[in-house]
Amino acid sequence: MTEANKNDYRVGDDGFWSRAWVAPLVLAIAGGLVAVLTADADRLGYAYLFGLFTTATFMLGGLFLVLVQFLTASYWGVSSRRIVEVVMSGAPVVALLALPFIGGVALGKIDIYEEWQSAAAHGDHADEHGDSDSESDSESDSDTDEHSMLELGTSVAQAQDHGGDQGDHGAESAHEEEHAHTSQEAALHHEVVRQKTGYLNTTGWAARGIGYLIVWSLIALMYFGWSRRQDQDRDPKHTLTMQSLAAPSLILFAGSLTFAAFDWLMSLEAAWFSTIFGVVIFAGSAVAILAVTILIGLSLYKRGLVGDAINVEHFHDLSRLMFGFVCFWTYVSFSQWMLIWYAGIPEEATWFHKRWEGGWQFVTYLLIFGHFVAPFMLLISRVQKRALPWLQVMCFWLILMHIVDIYWFVMPQAGGFHVQLADIGALFFVGGVFFAYVFWQLGRVPLLPVGDPRLQRSLHLHQIY
Amino acid sequence: MANQTKTPALYLAEYETPNAIALAAMKVRDAGYQNWDCHTPYAMHGMDEAMGLKPTRIGIISFIFGMFGVGLAVFMMQYTNAFDFNLLNVGAGYPLVIGGKPPGAFPSMVPIMFELGILLCGFATLFGMLHLIKLPMHNHPIFESDRFEAASDDKFFLSIEAGDQKFDLKRTKALLEATNPTHLELIEEEVP
Numbered sequence: 001m002t003e004a005n006k007n008d009y010r011v012g013d014d015g016f017w018s019r020a021w022v023a024p025l026v027l028a029i030a031g032g033l034v035a036v037l038t039a040d041a042d043r044l045g046y047a048y049l050f051g052l053f054t055t056a057t058f059m060l061g062g063l064f065l066v067l068v069q070f071l072t073a074s075y076w077g078v079s080s081r082r083i084v085e086v087v088m089s090g091a092p093v094v095a096l097l098a099l100p101f102i103g104g105v106a107l108g109k110i111d112i113y114e115e116w117q118s119a120a121a122h123g124d125h126a127d128e129h130g131d132s133d134s135e136s137d138s139e140s141d142s143d144t145d146e147h148s149m150l151e152l153g154t155s156v157a158q159a160q161d162h163g164g165d166q167g168d169h170g171a172e173s174a175h176e177e178e179h180a181h182t183s184q185e186a187a188l189h190h191e192v193v194r195q196k197t198g199y200l201n202t203t204g205w206a207a208r209g210i211g212y213l214i215v216w217s218l219i220a221l222m223y224f225g226w227s228r229r230q231d232q233d234r235d236p237k238h239t240l241t242m243q244s245l246a247a248p249s250l251i252l253f254a255g256s257l258t259f260a261a262f263d264w265l266m267s268l269e270a271a272w273f274s275t276i277f278g279v280v281i282f283a284g285s286a287v288a289i290l291a292v293t294i295l296i297g298l299s300l301y302k303r304g305l306v307g308d309a310i311n312v313e314h315f316h317d318l319s320r321l322m323f324g325f326v327c328f329w330t331y332v333s334f335s336q337w338m339l340i341w342y343a344g345i346p347e348e349a350t351w352f353h354k355r356w357e358g359g360w361q362f363v364t365y366l367l368i369f370g371h372f373v374a375p376f377m378l379l380i381s382r383v384q385k386r387a388l389p390w391l392q393v394m395c396f397w398l399i400l401m402h403i404v405d406i407y408w409f410v411m412p413q414a415g416g417f418h419v420q421l422a423d424i425g426a427l428f429f430v431g432g433v434f435f436a437y438v439f440w441q442l443g444r445v446p447l448l449p450v451g452d453p454r455l456q457r458s459l460h461l462h463q464i465y
Numbered sequence: 466m467a468n469q470t471k472t473p474a475l476y477l478a479e480y481e482t483p484n485a486i487a488l489a490a491m492k493v494r495d496a497g498y499q500n501w502d503c504h505t506p507y508a509m510h511g512m513d514e515a516m517g518l519k520p521t522r523i524g525i526i527s528f529i530f531g532m533f534g535v536g537l538a539v540f541m542m543q544y545t546n547a548f549d550f551n552l553l554n555v556g557a558g559y560p561l562v563i564g565g566k567p568p569g570a571f572p573s574m575v576p577i578m579f580e581l582g583i584l585l586c587g588f589a590t591l592f593g594m595l596h597l598i599k600l601p602m603h604n605h606p607i608f609e610s611d612r613f614e615a616a617s618d619d620k621f622f623l624s625i626e627a628g629d630q631k632f633d634l635k636r637t638k639a640l641l642e643a644t645n646p647t648h649l650e651l652i653e654e655e656v657p
Contacts, residue, residue: 338572342564382524462510 009306009450011443016303021439024432031428039422043414045110047426050410052101053264054403055094055430057281060257061289062088063216064282066223067253070239070246076317078458079309082449083296085227086441087289091220093437095213097430106206112413113205115270119193120201185346192271192347200267208263212256219249230451239453257282268413272351276336281409283329288402290322291395296442298392306447312386313461319385319394323375326398330372355408358416363408371401403427474606474654475626476637477613478646483509486621489644490515493625496640500629504613504622523593530589531582538581542574606654 011017039047065084069077077084104110111117193200223242230238258278266277294315300306301315340348355364379385379394411423449455480486483505490503494517503516546561547569560568595601607613607624616622623646625637634651641649 334575338575341572342566344565380528382520460510 009309009447010445011305011447015305017300017305017439018443021436021443024434024439025436026432027428028430028432028436031425031432033425035422035425035429038425039420042111043420043422044426045104045112046410046414047420047422048101048110048430049112049264050407050423051426051428051430052094052098053410054406054427055097055434056260057285057402057406058087058288058292059090059094059216059220059434060253060282061285061287061292063091063220063253064250064286065289065293067219067246067250070223070242071250073243073454075454075457076314076461078452078454079306079448079461080293080297080314080318081452082227082445082447083293083300083442084289085224085449086445087292087438088220089224089441090434090438091213091217093434095217097433098209098213102206102209106202113267113270116193116196116200116267117202119190119270120197122194189271189347196270200270205263205267208259212260212263215252215256219253223249227449227452228445231446231449232451234451236453238451254278254282257285265409268410269351269354271347273348274336274340274351276332280329280332280336283325283332284402284405286325287322287329287398290318290325291398291402294318294322294391294395295399298388298395300447309448309455309459312388313463314458315388315391316382316385316463317461319379319391322395322398323379323385326372326375326379330376333367354412358412360408360412360417363404363417367401367405367408370397371405375401469655469657471653472656473627473634474609474652475624476641477607477610477650477652478623478641478644479612479615479648480621480623480644481647483621485645486623487511487515489623489641489646492640492644493623496631498625498629498631500632501623501625504607504616504624506617506619506621521597523590523597526593527586527590530593531586534582534585535578537585538578539574542577543569606652609652609654610650612648612650 035044035047062084065077066081066088069081101110105113105117108117222245226238226242229235258281261278261281265281266272266274297306297310297315297318301310337352340352354360375394375398379391384390384394407423411417452458478489480489486503486505487509490512493501494515503512505512545559562568563573566573612620613622623641623644625632625641631637638649638651
């Protein structure tokens with residue numbers, strides 16, 4: 001701790017990090033202008049969702065990393081926790097940036113969820129009028145269902161007979177068109193969407209969305225507030241408070257992240273469903289926050305702002321966790337895909353079909369190799385993780401891949417692969433505003449949680465062979 | 466028993482403090498000894514550097530065997546399930562169409578690749594570790610010393626084995642004496 005006497009662990013009044021917030025702000029303004037000037041109204045909705053959700057995943061990853069460290073009462077990450085906390089503290093910014101989106105969808109200005117929105121509106125309408133003959137309706141409905149189910153089964157089987165080669169798997173080729181070729185399939189598709197309208201309707205969607213934002217902002221502000229207060233009074237009781245609330249907060253976090261992923265990304269394809277979807281998003285978020293933490297930490301370390309408090313041992317730990325989450329992301333993503341591929345049920349396969357046609361096949365392969373195979377081989381060894389310049393390159397690469405990953409979740413719903421300026425502009429706008437706030441906040445607070453009772457132990461972290 | 470010849474097995478130096486043994490370890494390291502070890506009641510940070518230990522090779526062993534498992538799974542399934550090739554002319558595989566997927570569909574093999582990779586990696590790690598740390602070993606001459614029991618209590622021991630190329634009864638003893646051990650003994654091994 002001799003460094004601590006010389007170093008107050010703050011960014012200071014000049015130097016790179018005192019002005020770092022300007023760069024994302026400039027990018028945000030430029031990106032916002034580009035997006036507004038070049039996009040048509042349709043594309044802007046998708047582009048904004050892409051930018052918003054990508055940005056939110058950094059914040060959500062931060063929320064997870066802080067909570068899980070308190071849950072496990074760990075000491076390895078205490079010295080790098082402030083960086084994560086600062087990213088997490090951007091939750092209200094994400095909430096503010098999400099409000100126009102939620103409002104736009106609720107008021108019908110953004111029509112990217114048009115499919116279930118109209119089904120919900122239509123369903124309500126039908127209920128109001130057709131109360132008297134609902135009984136006979138339901139009977140004939142179930143008849144049709146059974147019939148169409150059989151038909152559907154046959155068509156899948158036929159398609160599978162035809163589709164011999166790899167890459168042209170039967171169920172997918174049954175879905176050349178938007179939804180279905182037969183009227184039975186169309187009826188079944190609409191029935192699936194109609195049955196979801198109890199959950200997927202505009203009012204519920206908007207209310208839930210605001211609920212997630214409140215939950216995230218509350219947890220983030222509470223934890224950041226306690227940690228900041230501990231900087232001043234150095235009272236271990238804050239640590240105990242944060243530890244005891246970590247478990248319920250994580251449960252809230254997991255639920256809200258899962259359902260936010262369902263509401264904002266999965267419902268873009270109204271009929272599609274996958275219960276692991278939230279976990280896939282979560283795994284990507286964890287990779288993203290760990291990469292960001294390592295990058296900010298490396299920059300602070302190189303400029304001597306944190307002395308030796310965050311050193312190669314801490315970067316090694318963070319990168320190991322990042323490597324683990326890269327594998328976890330692969331595990332859940334692949335499992336989700338493989339089960340759907342194996343079952344070959346049209347309403348499930350349609351989502352992946354959109355990500356295989358229209359130029360998206362390349363992006364899918366890019367994710368397999370760029371988000372898994374390459375990082376796996378290039379980060380597996382201890383030597384690779386401890387070579388800090390190498391680690392830095394890998395973190396930049398993984399953040400890029402995470403952005404591509406979210407792009408891959410959102411944009412195929414808008415059509416074929418065609419990167420537009422508006423997509424990048426929207427990402428720069430939302431991400432830029434968020435990181436401008438984060439970097440500004442980083443300049444205001446101590447760069448280490450100086451009051452944490454476990455900090456001392458974290459400083460002496462040592463990796464044994 | 467008494468007539469059996471004894472040969473020197475190792476020098477055992479005893480220290481009171483972790484600092485003392487760390488300093489001694491650095492001296493032994495710098496003298497170029499290879500076949501020696503430190504025995505402390507608890508894991509000491511910095512001891513790896515003080516002893517000049519090289520990083521373990523267990524990771525490489527695990528990786529190679531893990532990849533071998535992945536490759537073995539691919540080979541096994543392609544050979545039994547796809548019929549495109551006929552290795553060593555011992556008969557082609559038996560193509561099966563499962564779930565309407567083409568024979569040899571790669572995605573359905575990934576879980577097996579994963580499992581076999583993990584299995585071989587796990588075994589390689591366990592047995593590779595046992596090999597590297599030379600277990601199982603039924604006995605070691607160091608246990609001839611009565612004082613050595615304190616290694617699991619409150620004393621710090623440094624041993625240099627006679628198998629070391631630089632081991633020399635006089636010079637090694639002089640080296641260890643220069644590190645100010647609280648006790649130094651030559652342990653002999655009975656040779657049948």
